[in-house]
Amino acid sequence: MVKVFDCPKSLTDMPTHYCPGCTHGIIHRLIAEVIDELGIADKAVGVAPVGCAVLAYNYFVCDMQEAAHGRAPAVATGIKRVVPEGVVFTYQGDGDLASIGCAEIVHAAARGELITTVFVNNGIYGMTGGQMAPTTLPGDKTSTSPYGRDTKKQGFPIRVSEMLATLDGPAYIARVSVHNVANIVKAKRAIKKAFEYQIAGKGFTLVEVLSTCPTNWGLTPKESLEKVQRDMMPYFPLGDYKDIEAGEKK
Amino acid sequence: MNSLWHHRVSIITGSYGSGKTEVAINLSLAKRSFYGNEAIVSLIDVDIVNLYFRSRDKFEELAKRGIHVIAPAGDLRHADLPALPASISGSLHDTQQQVVLDVGGDPAGATVLGRYQADLPEGSYDMILVVNPYRPYTDNVDAMQRLISAIESKSRLRITALCNNSNLMGFTTPEDLLRGQDLLGELEVRTGLPTAFVSCVPAIAPAVSVMLPNVPVLQLGLYMLPPWATGNNYAGEV
Amino acid sequence: MKQRVLMKGNEAIAEAAIRAGCRFFFGYPITPQNELPEYMSRRLPEVGGTFVQAESEVSAINMVYGAAGAGARVMTSSSSPGISLKQEGISYMAGAQLPAVIVNIVRGGPGLGSIQPGQGDYFQSVKGGGHGDYRLVVLAPANLQEAVDLVTEAFDIADLYRNPVLILGDGLLGQMMEPVEFRQSTPRELPAKDWATTGLCNHNGQKNVINSLVLHAIDLEAHNIHLQEKYALIKVAEQKAELLHCDDAELVVVAYGSTARIVKTAIAQLRDQGHRVGLLRPISLWPFPEDAFAKVMPVAKDFLCVEMSAGQMVEDVKLVVNGARPVHFYGRMGGIVPTPNEIATQVLQIMGVK
Numbered sequence A: 001m002v003k004v005f006d007c008p009k010s011l012t013d014m015p016t017h018y019c020p021g022c023t024h025g026i027i028h029r030l031i032a033e034v035i036d037e038l039g040i041a042d043k044a045v046g047v048a049p050v051g052c053a054v055l056a057y058n059y060f061v062c063d064m065q066e067a068a069h070g071r072a073p074a075v076a077t078g079i080k081r082v083v084p085e086g087v088v089f090t091y092q093g094d095g096d097l098a099s100i101g102c103a104e105i106v107h108a109a110a111r112g113e114l115i116t117t118v119f120v121n122n123g124i125y126g127m128t129g130g131q132m133a134p135t136t137l138p139g140d141k142t143s144t145s146p147y148g149r150d151t152k153k154q155g156f157p158i159r160v161s162e163m164l165a166t167l168d169g170p171a172y173i174a175r176v177s178v179h180n181v182a183n184i185v186k187a188k189r190a191i192k193k194a195f196e197y198q199i200a201g202k203g204f205t206l207v208e209v210l211s212t213c214p215t216n217w218g219l220t221p222k223e224s225l226e227k228v229q230r231d232m233m234p235y236f237p238l239g240d241y242k243d244i245e246a247g248e249k250k
Numbered sequence B: 001m002n003s004l005w006h007h008r009v010s011i012i013t014g015s016y017g018s019g020k021t022e023v024a025i026n027l028s029l030a031k032r033s034f035y036g037n038e039a040i041v042s043l044i045d046v047d048i049v050n051l052y053f054r055s056r057d058k059f060e061e062l063a064k065r066g067i068h069v070i071a072p073a074g075d076l077r078h079a080d081l082p083a084l085p086a087s088i089s090g091s092l093h094d095t096q097q098q099v100v101l102d103v104g105g106d107p108a109g110a111t112v113l114g115r116y117q118a119d120l121p122e123g124s125y126d127m128i129l130v131v132n133p134y135r136p137y138t139d140n141v142d143a144m145q146r147l148i149s150a151i152e153s154k155s156r157l158r159i160t161a162l163c164n165n166s167n168l169m170g171f172t173t174p175e176d177l178l179r180g181q182d183l184l185g186e187l188e189v190r191t192g193l194p195t196a197f198v199s200c201v202p203a204i205a206p207a208v209s210v211m212l213p214n215v216p217v218l219q220l221g222l223y224m225l226p227p228w229a230t231g232n233n234y235a236g237e238v
Numbered sequence C: 001m002k003q004r005v006l007m008k009g010n011e012a013i014a015e016a017a018i019r020a021g022c023r024f025f026f027g028y029p030i031t032p033q034n035e036l037p038e039y040m041s042r043r044l045p046e047v048g049g050t051f052v053q054a055e056s057e058v059s060a061i062n063m064v065y066g067a068a069g070a071g072a073r074v075m076t077s078s079s080s081p082g083i084s085l086k087q088e089g090i091s092y093m094a095g096a097q098l099p100a101v102i103v104n105i106v107r108g109g110p111g112l113g114s115i116q117p118g119q120g121d122y123f124q125s126v127k128g129g130g131h132g133d134y135r136l137v138v139l140a141p142a143n144l145q146e147a148v149d150l151v152t153e154a155f156d157i158a159d160l161y162r163n164p165v166l167i168l169g170d171g172l173l174g175q176m177m178e179p180v181e182f183r184q185s186t187p188r189e190l191p192a193k194d195w196a197t198t199g200l201c202n203h204n205g206q207k208n209v210i211n212s213l214v215l216h217a218i219d220l221e222a223h224n225i226h227l228q229e230k231y232a233l234i235k236v237a238e239q240k241a242e243l244l245h246c247d248d249a250e251l252v253v254v255a256y257g258s259t260a261r262i263v264k265t266a267i268a269q270l271r272d273q274g275h276r277v278g279l280l281r282p283i284s285l286w287p288f289p290e291d292a293f294a295k296v297m298p299v300a301k302d303f304l305c306v307e308m309s310a311g312q313m314v315e316d317v318k319l320v321v322n323g324a325r326p327v328h329f330y331g332r333m334g335g336i337v338p339t340p341n342e343i344a345t346q347v348l349q350i351m352g353v354k
């Protein structure tokens, strides 16, 4: 019998701690598959964030560092400068990357740092109990926007991919989603391209992945996937925002 | 005139830490004593890269000795803000005044001079490069030559002469100045710039005059001393 | 040319770091330490090293975290306000046991304060400016030759114990010029960095993780006990102090860094007048040189602590002296540097009282 489904070699066999139906796990798997396919496990160094993915260092079969909240791009910069032949990636949530670590990601991108960032946008602070994130949609209720995000008082969501695509340092910036199989396939292609561009020395790369948080959204996994498509995708359109091989914008 | 200067305006430039401020202060005092009590001698502190050990720190002391120090006013004296005073141009144009400009180190410190280029037509000033070969990045003739072009391009002015300020502070011997002069001699040949003077503390000045009979000596009373120093002694030991 | 070079404190520290094998520097401009990153930006490329001007001190220290975690000898420098921002990263580095050298060229505080020298960051340096139970080794040079020598020492101590080391200077030390010699030190035997995250291919496929997160209380306590045991070793092995004229000193002045040099001038004057005054100069502020105090206690009748602060190290002096002798204090603040005469007057007052 031919095995058609197997765990990627770059994922440990430790069961992840993610809530059932959370798409963090899928995104981990995609990264691990890409690492396997590119054969880079022995030179990859990952940087875990502070957020639900704080324990990511337990799940990947490669060297890992755990960064302070938001500082993963700075930590990755330090690693990459010391080990230029390594393949360095960060895995960061929206609170981590777009709020407390906004300066770090913008400047790593502007420097064209040869790292790959996987940016998991679930529009909420998952780890700390469902508070408002910089990417929380207008009107959405969270534990710190109990009346719904009021843009007059709480401002607007940040579209990270669009913002970073205005810089000259990035080589590849894309927004993908993992709410269905077709999109998962596309997401993996984007992550692979990002790693390939890093290896080829083309520049900074980032893949923003729209992700779910059934637990703090208070929705079933299925409803959560629907919310990604219905509510998030109109505000955060999918596509390539920068690809220096293909010219600007999709 | 005098063997130490040819023009009313002396611009003291050089690499970072070459001893420009001590040279500038002592040259001001030399001008003052040469022209007598009636003369107005202005020492203009345009050092915007350095923070400690600047001419402005000796404002009161120098005022007593008849030197008019022009530097940012009041609290700004202690700030790391450029805050250039407006009276600088006035002094540069006042033909009655003797002027010494204490410029910040390196091309970075000389950049500010570019702003006064219109006030300083060629032939109206001496621009002296203070050289201490015991400093990193000016320890060989190639490096000195690179420094000259870089300072000239940033300041948009021309260096007219050299000052041999070879020193290891309290540890300096006359031989150190002699060794420095060997390098400056080579630099003279390459650039055509003369050595205007050597500068050293009074204690070794007689010996230096004997060793370098053809170069005038500017004796340095030391002003930029650390707080533990006593008299004219750096207290080189700790 | 002589071996000696005339250098500014900030430059001398930078060059010493390069000679100690430091090839990575991450910093952010702040007065009065700017010459240090400037020198690094010029010099590191000449030796195949890397200089990055980070977007903030927060980023700079986290770049240091990453680089140290990847096994490099790495340095960052700043002055007081910037060091405050680095505290987060320093705590993480202490937790993850990462070796690196951090330089603080202290200025007047609190807040933006001034650009003049100060010693008001003593508490922050030795009592832990960041969160958690951790210690930094803190070395305080008083002259540039010592600064140069201590930089090499700092890198070795950092690597030996896997702990960040802080060089605590002040504006005066950073800005002053002095001739220095870069001499070969006797290298310590240092453990291999087989824990570094350089990629599995570089360490036989065994996975390395740099981390300060320990979820279980029991495990975190065990980790803390390990750290405390390490600090206890450092306390025994790494105390450094200078004793001057202490053999017969009835009054011992305690001062570190630039202040100690001014005290020396005062003591020279007082000795000329026949007063039995000595200096105890802590060089390692943590570990605090308790052994040196034990040496002077039999003769000393009084201690006078002099600082450019409202009195911070004096608390440690009191802890060591433990009520056995009176501990007096004299301090200036806000960037005012005490003069030798001021200090001599204090000494005479104390001696005259008895």
Ligand SMILES: Cc1ncc(C[n+]2csc(CCOP(=O)(O)OP(=O)(O)O)c2C)c(N)n1
Pocket (backbone or CB within 6 Å): A050, A051, A052, A053, A069, A092, A093, A094, A095, A096, A097, A120, A122, A124, A125, A126, A127, A128, A133
């Ligand atoms: C300096 C600091 N501030 C706050 C926190 C608490 N904290 C931990 S995770 C987090 C937000 C995580 O949200 P996100 O990055 O979106 O990740 P998610 O959990 O949603 O995947 C916060 C505020 C912290 N660990 N450190």
Ligand code: SF4
Pocket (backbone or CB within 6 Å): A017, A018, A019, A021, A022, A023, A024, A052, A122, A126, A127, A212, A213, A214, A215, A216
């Ligand atoms: S809290 Fe939300 S983001 Fe975190 S693991 Fe659970 S579902 Fe996923």
Ligand SMILES: [Mg+2]
Pocket (backbone or CB within 6 Å): A051, A093, A094, A095, A120, A121, A122, A123, A124, A125, A126, A133
């Ligand atoms: Mg989130």
